[in-house]
Amino acid sequence: MTTAPRTPYEALGGAETFRRITDRFYDLMESDPAYAQLRAMHAPDLAPMRSALASFLGGWAGGPREWFEANPGRCMFSVHADFPIDADTADQWAEAMERAIDDAEIENADLAAQLSQRLTTMARGMAKVPA
Numbered sequence: 001m002t003t004a005p006r007t008p009y010e011a012l013g014g015a016e017t018f019r020r021i022t023d024r025f026y027d028l029m030e031s032d033p034a035y036a037q038l039r040a041m042h043a044p045d046l047a048p049m050r051s052a053l054a055s056f057l058g059g060w061a062g063g064p065r066e067w068f069e070a071n072p073g074r075c076m077f078s079v080h081a082d083f084p085i086d087a088d089t090a091d092q093w094a095e096a097m098e099r100a101i102d103d104a105e106i107e108n109a110d111l112a113a114q115l116s117q118r119l120t121t122m123a124r125g126m127a128k129v130p131a
């Protein structure tokens with residue numbers, strides 16, 4: 001008997017999928033000049049981010065909660081509070097993430113589309129409104 005996947009994390013393909021999305025996301029950020037402004041906000045070495053984002057996204061989607069256990073009570077919006085995120089950089093993040101999710105060729109296309117949409121909403125919510 002097969003059991004239905006219990007979490008979006010499992011339904012999306014588990015750790016391997018989140019690692020694939022994250023690696024593609026930072027590869028795009030490093031190679032496509034359309035994301036130069038976004039790239040410039042990050043540290044020169046993106047290796048720690050590749051791990052942190054994969055771990056955060058996996059836990060957020062219902063998988064292992066390593067990132068949350070390592071960062072008790074840390075809110076993702078507070079993490080970004082000091083970065084000068086405007087509508088352009090938020091859109092760069094959302095677009096690179098949408099492409100990374102598309103390129104990951106996730107079998108469950110509906111869930112992949114929902115993932116994209118929710119992360120876009122989250123990224124846009126991080127943009128500071130100009131004074």
Ligand code: HEM
Pocket residue numbers: 038041042043044045049052053056076079080083085089090091093094119122123124126127
């Ligand atoms: C809105 C556009 C966004 C921009 C411009 C942005 C930028 C950044 C920057 C500059 C850092 C620090 C990286 C470093 O030290 O090299 C960071 C950290 C991080 N960001 Fe974003 N980010 C955005 C949206 C998001 C979203 C929507 C998520 C999650 C869904 C996210 C997840 C993370 C994570 C997990 C970290 C690492 C936190 C840690 O473990 O210390 N970011 N972000």
